[in-house]
Amino acid sequence: MLQYDIVVIGGGPAGLAAAIEARKNGVKKILIIERDRELGGILQQCIHNGFGLHIFKEELTGPEYAERFIKELITMDIEYKLDTMVLEVSDSKVITAMNATDGILHIQAKAIILAMGCRERTRGAIRIPGTRPAGVMAAGTAQRFVNIEGDMIGKRIVILGSGDIGLIMARRLTLEGADVLAVAELMSYSGGLTRNIVQCLEDFNIPLYLNHTVVNIEGHDRVEAVTIAQVDEKYKPIKGTEKRFECDTLLLSVGLIPENELSKSAGIALDNVTGGPIVNESMETSVEGIFACGNVVHVHDLVDWVTEESRRAGSSAAKYIKGQIQSNCKTIKLKGINGVRYVVPHQIRLDNIEQTVELMMRVDNIYKDIKFVIKSNGEVIKEVKRKHVAPGEMETIKLDLSKFTPGDCDEMYIEIVEKEA
Amino acid sequence: MEEKDMICIVCPLGCKLKVTKSDISQTGYAVEGNKCFRGVDYGIKEMTNPTRALTTTVVISDASVKRLPVRTSGTIPKPLIKQAMVLINKVEVKAPIKVGEVIIKNILDTGVDIIASRSMCQNSEHEDLLKACFLQG
Ligand SMILES: Cc1cc2nc3c(=O)[nH]c(=O)nc-3n(C[C@H](O)[C@H](O)[C@H](O)COP(=O)(O)OP(=O)(O)OC[C@H]3O[C@@H](n4cnc5c(N)ncnc54)[C@H](O)[C@@H]3O)c2cc1C
Ligand code: SF4
Helix, strand or coil, X not given: CEEEEEEEECCCHHHHHHHHHHHHCCCCCEEEECCCCCCCHHHHHCCCEEECCCCCCCCEEHHHHHHHHHHHHHHCCCEEECCCEEEEECCCCEEEEEECCCEEEEEEEEEEEECCCEEECCHHHHCCCCCCCECEEEHHHHHHHHHHHCCCCCCEEEEECCCHHHHHHHHXXXXXXXXXXXXXXXXXXXXXXXXXXXXXXXXXXXXXXXCEEEEEEECCCECCEEEEEEECCCCCECCCCCEEEECXXXXXXXXXXXXXXXXXXXXXXXXXXXXXXXXXXXXXXXCCCEXXXXXXXXXXXXXXXXXXXXXXXXXHHHHHHCCCCCCCCCEEEEEEXXXXXXXXXXXXXXXXXXXXXXXEEEECXXXXXXXXXXXXXXXXXXXXXXXXXXXXXCEEEEEECCCCCCCCCCEEEEEEEECCC | CCEEEEEXXXXXXXXXXXXXXXXXXXXXXXXXXXXXXXXXXXXXHHHHCCEECCEEEEEEECCCCCEEEEEECCCEEXXXXXXXXXXXXXXXXXXXXXCCCEEECCHHHCCCCEEECCCECCCCCCHHHHXXXXXXX
């Protein structure tokens, strides 16, 4: 059996940043396992710009952002295996992986970092009626076909879902000569950034239909038409509002799900809201010595946050190997309430905090002029004002715990308080 | 009167702007709805000379994948995007390519170049080659 100090599963931005940080903290034997033919993860297909504003103070494209980390990794001589799929992770930190040259591999790691990213929700997950022809595709899959493989996916296209991936594909396919007839969005607001609504839809006169969903797909071999309709408050289609578009492709951009099959095989506890592992301040999961970071924990909209979170996972894994992590100490649970859907990390072990913790959270609706209030034992320990929050934009708050005396409290709550009218 | 409604995209607040041609204003335009001064600059720029960054791909041969991602080195006027795409789509390059390499110089006389947005090595199973490709320069 192969032996490593740290094995990182997934060579996307999360895995790269975690491995680099672990090396910077003195860990020698590190291995990254990636199932794709190259490192970089999803960033290699995200050829648009807007990455890196926080970390590099520049606007980079996805591949440029990835390349900076890949370069650093190679300079540090960190080992990686490409075209290698991890099949199983056990709670005793044995990894089973497979590739065409080594066959089946068994690897014993002292610590594991899970960085498998996420996958897209498919047609099956949202139950669209109609026939089942070719031409219905997830938007990220289409992105890979167009941007990496160089295959065009259709000529007349309807997109369901107005998250950033859907919006960016609307522009991308238009530039490549397709007609994007409509973007339909179930909610009353777009899940994407305003700049993407403007630069991807308005610039190209692509109509956005809010409060709409797909009610029918026609076509035998290939999609021939898609019908959308307006929905009521209960998301039920309203009769008489149907619009039919003759088209050959329907793209679905209806959300991402953290990729946690391996986490389940290791017996790691998952959070129902995020779909990812429950983690503590060190990004450690419920199984000691197994850490997680990036989209496998919760879906991030900005890769910069992925990098920050993953650096924490990398340095913590290094500490863990050196026996510098306290596990039997006062633990505080964090909970989001009143508009805050979730908070990561889920738990904080106070002895492992040097001074501040970075809290990442998502809200359940669009709110204007609010404050986030963090309370422990009914006492307010921090308030942060925000002019605008939206479900599509992750919020981060730095919480200084150096002057915090927990007393007998073991839970903290984060909530949204709206300004009194 | 020339006027336009738009959403400011400089920050996430997304103020709804109304930009009107105005003879009284020094800049020639009056901007309403902005919560800060950056909205004024944005509104006027959108009226007078809206520009955008363009990211797309070109055909590449001898590499492990078939497309090389490219981008404009700065922003170009919005109305030129279609023309730029026509030119970019005619280009074919060969690996190896280094990130930042100029693919089309001074596209449409804008003073802006089309540059590679990643490195791509020659199609090869050898990992050493791959590493060398990344480490050069
Ligand atoms: C289609 C799409 C578009 C996006 N667009 C943007 C954007 O424009 N801007 C932005 O900031 N963010 C974007 N994101 C969010 C983006 O996911 C994050 O910014 C970032 O890429 C997440 O990094 P990661 O390393 O967690 O995941 P990923 O980049 O997904 O990397 C995970 C890696 O793990 C590998 N892996 C998974 N399972 C296994 C296994 N069993 N064995 C071996 N390897 C495995 C995968 O092959 C992959 O390379 C997008 C996400 C998606 C899915
Ligand atoms: S006007 Fe100012 S506050 Fe409003 S969206 Fe633009 S930059 Fe933001």
